[in-house]
Amino acid sequence: MPKQPSLDDFRVPYVGNGKSNGKKAGKFSLTDFDTASKPFSMGSKDADRARLSELGNRLDELQERLHAQRRQRVLLVLQGMDTSGKDGTVRAVFHEVDPLGLRIVPFKAPTPIETAHDFLWRVHAKAPAAGELTVFNRSHYEDVLVPRVLGQIDAAETERRYGHIRQFEELLADAGATIIKCFLHISKDEQKSRLQARIDDPTKHWKFDISDIEARKLWEPYQEAYRDALAATSTEYAPWYVIPADSKSHRNLMVAELLLRVLEDMKLEYPPAKEALKGIKVE
């Protein structure tokens, strides 16, 4: 009988404490994860769709409690190479979730005003407020991955930024945020076919910039930069998970499973009934 998959098998070992889920943090490698695997698939696309809808409805219920409480907050960070499916994940995982308590924050290349500040300035401004479920579609990790690969910052600055990120995420966690970070992991071949599909469909050109081709040439340096960033910033208060993402339906399902586990662990309840309302008859 195949081993029941565990979400924890896909967690990046926590930095600092040497060992986590049996692996040494320093030894963590992205190539240990098969991008094409579908450990959380239900066996067919239809079954996956049904399961996702079930998870979505449950997410919606728990999100309403989070929203009703206005105390805790959740931050989901989505990262991945171009075409890894960040947009598609947002759309699929949150299809059943009430838009009122959800905030999607896309991060693009920083503007001149943003660049004039420290790299966490624009990110801090978008942190989830009490009662919010916030999704970062790209994030502060772009500001360590891209400049590192392009050689704009050296190794020492890269390390300093990892440190700032850990401290920033600890601040959010101390203020009641539950943070979960997903790396959508696709293969170089899968990216090739997805980029080609966008080029071949003129209605998809708006999603495409010619610089995406340039970035693809840096595939290996980006994989290495991701590996290092994940290894350096996976912590108990803000863990990274590697999501096998060549299969879109598997990717959606696994992110939904993870998020649902997080929300369930929060033991969210509606706030207590208001005594003042007891027995009131509206005239």
Added chain:
Amino acid sequence: MPKQPSLDDFRVPYVGNGKSNGKKAGKFSLTDFDTASKPFSMGSKDADRARLSELGNRLDELQERLHAQRRQRVLLVLQGMDTSGKDGTVRAVFHEVDPLGLRIVPFKAPTPIETAHDFLWRVHAKAPAAGELTVFNRSHYEDVLVPRVLGQIDAAETERRYGHIRQFEELLADAGATIIKCFLHISKDEQKSRLQARIDDPTKHWKFDISDIEARKLWEPYQEAYRDALAATSTEYAPWYVIPADSKSHRNLMVAELLLRVLEDMKLEYPPAKEALKGIKVE
């Protein structure tokens, strides 16, 4: 055969030009609209649901084009008495719409910092950017309705605020925004049963504040304030529509029909294909 309903029959006559859809602006009255009527209903709840899903999918397609273009923008303003269904409308109408191009902005009672500015300051900051479909769940209209009913501003200041609102909305329209404003119109009896339902269900208490009961005592002054505000600020560039909203399924359907018409009138197309991408093969 019953007359086919026209959305324009529910448009508040434009201010200034005396006549619009056969009615004099000054003569406009909310009591001319039957809150319980269901002119856009398909005849049954199931048929309404099917139609709403159809409209939702179409809204999603057009919203993607709006998002792809990053040129035009849409602002939907939702107003109505407590329990009129602003939250429910957002949830139902946008169920099929990709959260990536949608922004829901709730306005609460202004904070001290907001109050320290002019009443449009906090609103302007939330105006839709190019490519966005933004929904104001409550809006700048609260800042003329509430203080007027509570006697915090006099008639002259109320008129001045109407003028500022018209000019502000004209500014947004000149910058490429299409504005549509919906007043969710319920009866006093319908509000009574909805408030009572919230009181009787402790998991709904978080939606309820004891001050809602106080506001209900001011039902008639609020209806009058709404009438005046709608009459004074319905313009060609930012028209008001009265949505019969005692029936939730009718309310959702009518708002979706209106919004779809607006998006269809915008003749949204995907931006032109990028010549530079033609014939490129990804390596």
